[in-house]
Structures are given as C-alpha cells and as structure tokens.
Amino acid sequence: MPTFTRSSPVEAAALAECAARLDPSRLARGVALAPYTTFRIGGPADLFYRAHDADDLARAVLAARATGVPVFVLGLGANILVGDRGFRGLVVKNEARGVTWHDDGHVRAESGAVVADLIREAVGRGWSGLEHYVGIPSTVGGAVWQNLHFLSPAPARERTMLIEEIVEAVELLTAEDERRTVDRTYMQFGYDFSVLHVRPDIALAVTFRLAPGDPAILHRILQENLAWRGGKHPWLEYHPSIGSIFKKIEGVGAGRLIDQVGLKGHRLGGAQISHIHANIFVNLGGATAADVLALIRLAQEKVLAETGYRIETEIGLVGDFAGALPAD
Ligand SMILES: Cc1cc2nc3c(=O)[nH]c(=O)nc-3n(C[C@H](O)[C@H](O)[C@H](O)COP(=O)(O)OP(=O)(O)OC[C@H]3O[C@@H](n4cnc5c(N)ncnc54)[C@H](O)[C@@H]3O)c2cc1C
Structure with a gap:
C-alpha cells in the first residue's frame, strides 16, 4: 500500500x-x-x-x-x-488544468486537468479513448499515478481497459529535479500501478492519443457506464467514499468476501461498509480516519479468520496517523 x-x-x-x-x-x-x-x-x-x-x-x-x-x-x-x-x-x-487539442487526435493536458472535463470535450469533438472512464473522479495526474481502469463496453465487458492504452507521453519533474518527457515504457504501467508509486517523479502533463469515434457509440458508452455505476456504487454526492478500499482478488472479489463474513452495512463511528458494495466504505457524516482504519482492520481480520483470504488495501494513506496504521 x-x-x-x-x-x-x-x-x-x-x-x-x-x-x-x-x-x-x-x-x-x-x-x-x-x-x-x-x-x-x-x-x-x-x-x-x-x-x-x-x-x-x-x-x-x-x-x-x-x-x-x-x-x-x-x-x-x-x-x-x-x-x-x-x-x-x-x-x-x-490546479494546473491547461489543455491543448490537436486536429490529429492528440491532446496535451496538464496534470491537474479533471478527467470528466476532458471526456466531455473529447466526446463533443468526436474523439474516442477517454469515454470508458466516465463517472470516475480523477485528475490526469491521479489517472497516470494509478493507471485508471474500467471495464470494456457493454454488453461483453470482457476485459479491463487501462488509461495507459491512450497515453503517448508524460512530462515529468523527475526525482532528480529534471524536466523530462517520457514514454509508456518508462511509466511501467501495471494494474493499479505506475512507476510513480516507487519513484517520487511528478507528472506535469500527459499527451493522450485518441481515435476518431462515432458520436452515437461514444454517447452509448457514457450512458451505459454511468448506469452501471449508478446501480452498483454508492453515490458520491450523498455518500463520500474513495472507491474500492481493497485490491481485487481475481475470481473471488474482496467485496464478496466481506459480504460473505456478514460485514456489509457494518458501521464504526461515522464510517460504514456500504450496503450496496462491500468493497466501498462510506462516510455517513463525521467519519474519522481512525474509524476507517478500524473498519479496515475488522474486515481484514474477519475475512482472514473465516475464509483464509488476506485482503490488502489499494488506497494511499497520507499524513499523520499518530501510529494507528493498518497491518499490510
Ligand atoms: C466513487 C469512486 C469510484 C472510483 N472508481 C474507480 C474506477 O472505476 N477505476 C479506478 O481506477 N479508480 C476508481 N476510483 C479511484 C480514483 O478515482 C482514482 O484512483 C483516481 O485516479 C484518483 O485521482 P485523483 O486525482 O483524485 O488522485 P489523488 O487521490 O488526489 O491522489 C492519488 C495519488 O496520486 C498521486 N498524484 C496525483 N497527481 C499526481 C501528479 N501530478 N504526479 C504524481 N503523483 C500524483 C498523489 O500524490 C497520490 O499518491 C474511484 C474513486 C471513487 C471515489
């Protein structure tokens, strides 16, 4: 983590x-x-x-x-x-949000640009590649840090799409204080991973390579993906969250394990394991980081004791926790 x-x-x-x-x-x-x-x-x-x-x-x-x-x-x-x-x-x-659109489908976005804004503009211009990530809160910097991902379009939804597929270049301030433009290879993209996890390089801007898209198909993907989220995830406006807390376990699902041990809907202080998706914790109002950490520990311990699976967090912990960090 x-x-x-x-x-x-x-x-x-x-x-x-x-x-x-x-x-x-x-x-x-x-x-x-x-x-x-x-x-x-x-x-x-x-x-x-x-x-x-x-x-x-x-x-x-x-x-x-x-x-x-x-x-x-x-x-x-x-x-x-x-x-x-x-x-x-x-x-x-x-808040570095400058964006330059080129006629050939390349778009250079400063790393503070919000992905939702880019999607709106790209779809309006008939460019495809970003629409899959609709409904996911992210800046461009956060998207390359984590290699933003979502399922390929309905109805097949046969694979996970990764933002790296449309990244052409990343302008960095490197750990050595140099300004440098790098390609995908340098970024070492993986599932929920990029080199930024292990090197304190900072993404300053990203150039994406988009492809011409049929507006009707682009809008269909937006609608279907938003509907998928609306039905499966708690709504951020009402239930603040940070998306999935635990890493995916192929073929099993961390959320399903938490559900299986009876913790869906469980509440500690102001934090709750969502009723509708057990891998998402929500802030019901006044939740503290300590509440969330206690809930993480409880889920890890109960899942391990009752199913034998070790579930690991995928979120970043930032700042001062006064020694109250989880186990993994
Ligand atoms: C409701 C909800 C649904 C979600 N669904 C998905 C989903 O389907 N798929 C998915 O992949 N994620 C999902 N997430 C997680 C989240 O949206 C992504 O991880 C997103 O990329 C985070 O971007 P951010 O700008 O908020 O980054 P932050 O949370 O602000 O930062 C995350 C990390 O990135 C680093 N970082 C940010 N900008 C830079 C930069 N310019 N240079 C270097 N490092 C930087 C930060 O330092 C930090 O370590 C979801 C989250 C929520 C709340």
Missing part, C-alpha cells in the same frame, strides 16, 4: 523558508484537507498551495525539495485516506 505518512513535525524554519519561495496569494497555512478529498476526511496541512499551471506545480515541488519539506501532490483526493492529524509539510493542490 503506498503511504505518505509521517508524524514528526517539520522544523518551523524549513516551513518558513519553503513558504517564502511560494506565491503568497496562493499559499495558506493549517488548511483542513477533508474538503479536498472525496471521503471528506483528513486534518490540516502545515502549508497548502494551489498550483495554477504545470510550471507552478514544478516550482512548488522544487521549493519543498530544496528546503527539506515533505511534499504531497493532491489531485481530487479520490484515492487517499488522509490522517486525522493532517499532513506535516506542504500539500500542493494541483
């Missing part, structure tokens, strides 16, 4: 030096992160900076690195659980 956890404080002098390198009009201190995640959970960041374009994003990350301040790049917060005590260091909220 990728974690960006740290409980020890960052020296005030380092934070001040980092802050001095950032545009003060976009910088704030002690900002609660909960509203910036789809789970609506998480305490304050020491420093919170809104990067407005790819260069600004690179500058902010470099400022943190140069001053020894831990840095976390935040997209829509749709795949992370932030600790109740927040993040010690700098959180860069990625």
Whole structure:
C-alpha cells in the first residue's frame, strides 16, 4: 500500500523558508484537507498551495525539495485516506488544468486537468479513448499515478481497459529535479500501478492519443457506464467514499468476501461498509480516519479468520496517523 505518512513535525524554519519561495496569494497555512478529498476526511496541512499551471506545480515541488519539506501532490483526493492529524509539510493542490487539442487526435493536458472535463470535450469533438472512464473522479495526474481502469463496453465487458492504452507521453519533474518527457515504457504501467508509486517523479502533463469515434457509440458508452455505476456504487454526492478500499482478488472479489463474513452495512463511528458494495466504505457524516482504519482492520481480520483470504488495501494513506496504521 503506498503511504505518505509521517508524524514528526517539520522544523518551523524549513516551513518558513519553503513558504517564502511560494506565491503568497496562493499559499495558506493549517488548511483542513477533508474538503479536498472525496471521503471528506483528513486534518490540516502545515502549508497548502494551489498550483495554477504545470510550471507552478514544478516550482512548488522544487521549493519543498530544496528546503527539506515533505511534499504531497493532491489531485481530487479520490484515492487517499488522509490522517486525522493532517499532513506535516506542504500539500500542493494541483490546479494546473491547461489543455491543448490537436486536429490529429492528440491532446496535451496538464496534470491537474479533471478527467470528466476532458471526456466531455473529447466526446463533443468526436474523439474516442477517454469515454470508458466516465463517472470516475480523477485528475490526469491521479489517472497516470494509478493507471485508471474500467471495464470494456457493454454488453461483453470482457476485459479491463487501462488509461495507459491512450497515453503517448508524460512530462515529468523527475526525482532528480529534471524536466523530462517520457514514454509508456518508462511509466511501467501495471494494474493499479505506475512507476510513480516507487519513484517520487511528478507528472506535469500527459499527451493522450485518441481515435476518431462515432458520436452515437461514444454517447452509448457514457450512458451505459454511468448506469452501471449508478446501480452498483454508492453515490458520491450523498455518500463520500474513495472507491474500492481493497485490491481485487481475481475470481473471488474482496467485496464478496466481506459480504460473505456478514460485514456489509457494518458501521464504526461515522464510517460504514456500504450496503450496496462491500468493497466501498462510506462516510455517513463525521467519519474519522481512525474509524476507517478500524473498519479496515475488522474486515481484514474477519475475512482472514473465516475464509483464509488476506485482503490488502489499494488506497494511499497520507499524513499523520499518530501510529494507528493498518497491518499490510
Ligand atoms: C466513487 C469512486 C469510484 C472510483 N472508481 C474507480 C474506477 O472505476 N477505476 C479506478 O481506477 N479508480 C476508481 N476510483 C479511484 C480514483 O478515482 C482514482 O484512483 C483516481 O485516479 C484518483 O485521482 P485523483 O486525482 O483524485 O488522485 P489523488 O487521490 O488526489 O491522489 C492519488 C495519488 O496520486 C498521486 N498524484 C496525483 N497527481 C499526481 C501528479 N501530478 N504526479 C504524481 N503523483 C500524483 C498523489 O500524490 C497520490 O499518491 C474511484 C474513486 C471513487 C471515489
């Protein structure tokens, strides 16, 4: 499980030096992160900076690195659980959303661009490739970090489609502070994986290669995929979540195991294992990261004891958990 956890404080002098390198009009201190995640959970960041374009994003990350301040790049917060005590260091909220459309189907999107906006525009222009990911909250950066995925179109739904299939190039700020454009091979895409899990490179922009599509088919895919989600997933507007909590177990399904041991609908504090999909936990209001971690542990222990399967989390843990981390 990728974690960006740290409980020890960052020296005030380092934070001040980092802050001095950032545009003060976009910088704030002690900002609660909960509203910036789809789970609506998480305490304050020491420093919170809104990067407005790819260069600004690179500058902010470099400022943190140069001053020894831990840095976390935040997209829509749709795949992370932030600790109740927040993040010690700098959180860069990625609002770099510039997009350039080319006539040949290539589109360059800064990494803070929201995938839903790209889909709307691509379908409007008759380009195919992004429509499969409709209804999934994600920035472009989050999508390449995790290699966003969904099932191929109905009725067959015979395979998992991965965003890597349409990625042509990724502009990075590398772990060595270099600006570099890389191809798919460098990204080492896998299921729920890219090289960004193991190297602190930052995606600044991505070029996608789309294909001409029949508007009627594109709209059909949008409708069918949204209907699939509407029927199988809790609605984010009413039930904040971060999608699937546990990794897929081929042919078995983590959700099915949790259901089998009788935990569907189980509640701890403000967190609940969804009634309609047991691999999704929802915030019923006022849930804490501690509630979610306790629920994760309970599900792991009960599933192991009663079925023999070890279920592992696929979400990222970010920030200060004051020592209360799950087992895997
Ligand atoms: C209701 C719901 C349904 C979902 N369904 C699916 C689904 O069907 N398929 C699927 O694949 N996922 C699904 N997810 C998970 C989530 O939408 C994806 O993982 C998404 O890509 C997260 O993007 P984000 O911008 O919110 O990233 P965040 O959650 O903000 O960040 C996730 C990780 O990416 C890193 N990151 C973000 N931007 C950058 C960058 N520019 N450079 C380097 N690292 C970066 C962050 O540092 C962090 O480690 C679902 C989530 C929800 C809430």
